[in-house]
Amino acid sequence: MYFSPDAWWGAEAKPSEMLLIVRQFALASERKLKLFVAACREQIGQSVVEIDDLARRMGGMLTLARAWTDAHSEANSQPAILRDLFGDPWHPVIRADVYRQRQEDRQLDPRIQRVWRRLDWHIFPLDWLSDPVVGIARSIDEDGDFSILPILGDALQDAGCNDEMILRHCRQGQHHYRGCWLIDGILGLS
Ligand SMILES: [Zn+2]
16 A cells, blocks of 8 residues: 555545646546546636637646646535546556557556556456447537436446446446546547
8 A cells, every 4th residue: 555545535635636646647638637627617607618728828738727726726526526537546447458558558657657557457348348338438428418327337237347336436326527437438538
């Protein structure tokens, strides 16, 4: 154990520190950070269209995301958004083919490889990618209609999925955001 995940990711977690964790674990792609800022802005009724411009002016998407958490620390939905976008960073879900590709990627920083080896990866086998599973996930990604997630849970189970963390995420009825770790995991997005 390197430290307690609960303190960094549980109910009392600070969004700025959560961002550092996903950054350290190399899970914070530009796309994910942008979706985080977009979800935060949407919640307070701000336009999401100029995020790329803002990030460029501030020197990067991570800087923008961190500035956002500092400036809007009272917005207590930020941890929920981060948890939905990144799942549990100590137990990341990744598609088998994407995992292999990353492992083979010689460009990957050796330091990141060391961190990744210590994570408890949930490898999503390609057998679970049945037509209904991919179809429902794609439709959720396109329409943002997460109300059909329980149907995705049934389709996953029909395809042989028995991963409790994944099935629970389909059925627990919490709020989801564009970039939800489960939909991204199925579609191979990061
Ligand atoms: Zn979700």
